Amino acid sequence: MPLRRRAAVLVVTAAVSALSALSVPAATADTATPSASASAPKPPSGLYGAGDPTYDGVWRQSYALLALKTAGVNPAAAAVGWLTGQQCADGGFPSYRANTAVACDPKHEDTNATGIAVQALAALGGHDAATAKAVAWLATVQNADGGWSYNPGGASDPDSVGVVIGALKAAGKDPAATAKGGKTPYDALRTFQFGCAAKPADRGAFGYPMNGKLTVNAKATADAVRGAQGATFVVAAPAADIAARVPACVTGHDTAVATPADVANAGAAYLTAQLTAGGDHLTAVTPGADKPTADYGTTADAVIALAAGGHLTSAKSAYTWLAANSAAWSRGNPAALSQLVLAAHATGADPRAAGGADLVRQLTNLGPAPTTPPATPAKKKDSKKSSTASTLLIVGVFFIASVGFGLFLSARKKRQP
Structure with missing residues (x-):
C-alpha cells in the first residue's frame, strides 16, 4: 500500500479500534448515517460518504460504484458523473479534484485512483473512451521493472501493481503483454516476494518497500496475490476449493522465478496461515498501540485474494468472521462497506444478510438514490x-x-x- 494511503489507514484504524470496543449490533447500522461535523465542509453532490474526500474521494467513489453494480444496483447518474468528472485531460485520476474547471496538476495524479476508477467504469459499462484514456495514461507511467508506483516517478510497490493489473484486466487488456523494458507487471510482483531464502514463516509473503528494504506485509501480500491471479476487485466465488500450499524449497527452486500462479499460491499459503493464527482474521499494530488489533480492511482484501485463487474454505472462514465483527468498523464508511460487499460476493454469501445487516442498503444510504434501488432480502416464513x-x-x-x-x-x- 502506498505510504500516503497507509498512513491514512493506520490513523483511521486506530480510531475504529476504539469504536470497536463498543457494542454496535450489525442490524442497527442499516439506516444509520454519520452526522457531519458543524465545521466540516459539505461533501460534493453525488459523492458517497460525508467525510473529507481530499485523500480518498475517487477511491471510495469507485469502490462504492463497483460494489453496488456487483450487487445488482444501478447507481445514480449523479454518482457516476461525479467520478467521470474527476478524470484529468491526460487520462489519469487524482485522489480528489476539488475544482474540475481547473486543469489537473500531473504530480497529483496517481495510479491507485486511476486503476480503481477504470475497474468501476468498466463494470458500469458505456465508458470505453474514459477507460481507454486512463489505461493509456497508466502505460505512460509504467516503470522499467514492469510495475507502478503510487505517484509516477517513484519506485514500484506491490499494492499499486495489483490495482493496475486489475484495471488492465477490466479494460480487456492482457497484463502479461503490457511490458516496459521487457518486464511485465508479473515480473515486478516477483521482486517483492519472500522466497526460499527467507525464514519458513515468511516464505510466500510479499513485502512493502520502505527505505530500500522489504518488510513482510499482509496488505501487500493480499494485493499482490490478487494481482498475480490477474484479478480485479470483483471475484466470483470459485466452484472448486483448492488448498494453498507453501512453496517446496528444493535446490534450484525459488518463488522469484516461479510462474504467476505459483507466486499467487505461495502468497495465499502465507495469508491462510496468518488468518488461522489470528482466529480467521488478520491483525496489525496501530500507531501508539502496544498490542495488535483486528485489521478488517486487509482481512477483506485477503478474502478476495484467496477466492481469486480458488481457496474457498479459507476465504469463507475469514468472511464469516468479518460478517460477525465488522459493524463498528464499516458503519458510515463507503469504502469499508464496499470491501465487505465484494468479499461477500467472492464467497457466495449474501451481502444483504451479513450478520443481520444489509450491507448494500447501508452503502446506498451514504450516497444519492440509485436508479435501481437495492432489493430487500426475502424474509423466511416462520414454519411454526x-x-x-x-x-x-x-x-x-x-x-x-x-x-x-x-x-x-x-x-x-x-x-x-
Whole structure:
C-alpha cells in the first residue's frame, strides 16, 4: 500500500479500534448515517460518504460504484458523473479534484485512483473512451521493472501493481503483454516476494518497500496475490476449493522465478496461515498501540485474494468472521462497506444478510438514490406460525360449516307439517 494511503489507514484504524470496543449490533447500522461535523465542509453532490474526500474521494467513489453494480444496483447518474468528472485531460485520476474547471496538476495524479476508477467504469459499462484514456495514461507511467508506483516517478510497490493489473484486466487488456523494458507487471510482483531464502514463516509473503528494504506485509501480500491471479476487485466465488500450499524449497527452486500462479499460491499459503493464527482474521499494530488489533480492511482484501485463487474454505472462514465483527468498523464508511460487499460476493454469501445487516442498503444510504434501488432480502416464513395459522383456518372453516349445517337442519324441521 502506498505510504500516503497507509498512513491514512493506520490513523483511521486506530480510531475504529476504539469504536470497536463498543457494542454496535450489525442490524442497527442499516439506516444509520454519520452526522457531519458543524465545521466540516459539505461533501460534493453525488459523492458517497460525508467525510473529507481530499485523500480518498475517487477511491471510495469507485469502490462504492463497483460494489453496488456487483450487487445488482444501478447507481445514480449523479454518482457516476461525479467520478467521470474527476478524470484529468491526460487520462489519469487524482485522489480528489476539488475544482474540475481547473486543469489537473500531473504530480497529483496517481495510479491507485486511476486503476480503481477504470475497474468501476468498466463494470458500469458505456465508458470505453474514459477507460481507454486512463489505461493509456497508466502505460505512460509504467516503470522499467514492469510495475507502478503510487505517484509516477517513484519506485514500484506491490499494492499499486495489483490495482493496475486489475484495471488492465477490466479494460480487456492482457497484463502479461503490457511490458516496459521487457518486464511485465508479473515480473515486478516477483521482486517483492519472500522466497526460499527467507525464514519458513515468511516464505510466500510479499513485502512493502520502505527505505530500500522489504518488510513482510499482509496488505501487500493480499494485493499482490490478487494481482498475480490477474484479478480485479470483483471475484466470483470459485466452484472448486483448492488448498494453498507453501512453496517446496528444493535446490534450484525459488518463488522469484516461479510462474504467476505459483507466486499467487505461495502468497495465499502465507495469508491462510496468518488468518488461522489470528482466529480467521488478520491483525496489525496501530500507531501508539502496544498490542495488535483486528485489521478488517486487509482481512477483506485477503478474502478476495484467496477466492481469486480458488481457496474457498479459507476465504469463507475469514468472511464469516468479518460478517460477525465488522459493524463498528464499516458503519458510515463507503469504502469499508464496499470491501465487505465484494468479499461477500467472492464467497457466495449474501451481502444483504451479513450478520443481520444489509450491507448494500447501508452503502446506498451514504450516497444519492440509485436508479435501481437495492432489493430487500426475502424474509423466511416462520414454519411454526404458518402451521398454527393453517390449523386455525381449517378449524374455523369447519366451525362455520357446522354452524351453517345446523341452521339448515333447524329450518327444515320448522317447515315440516
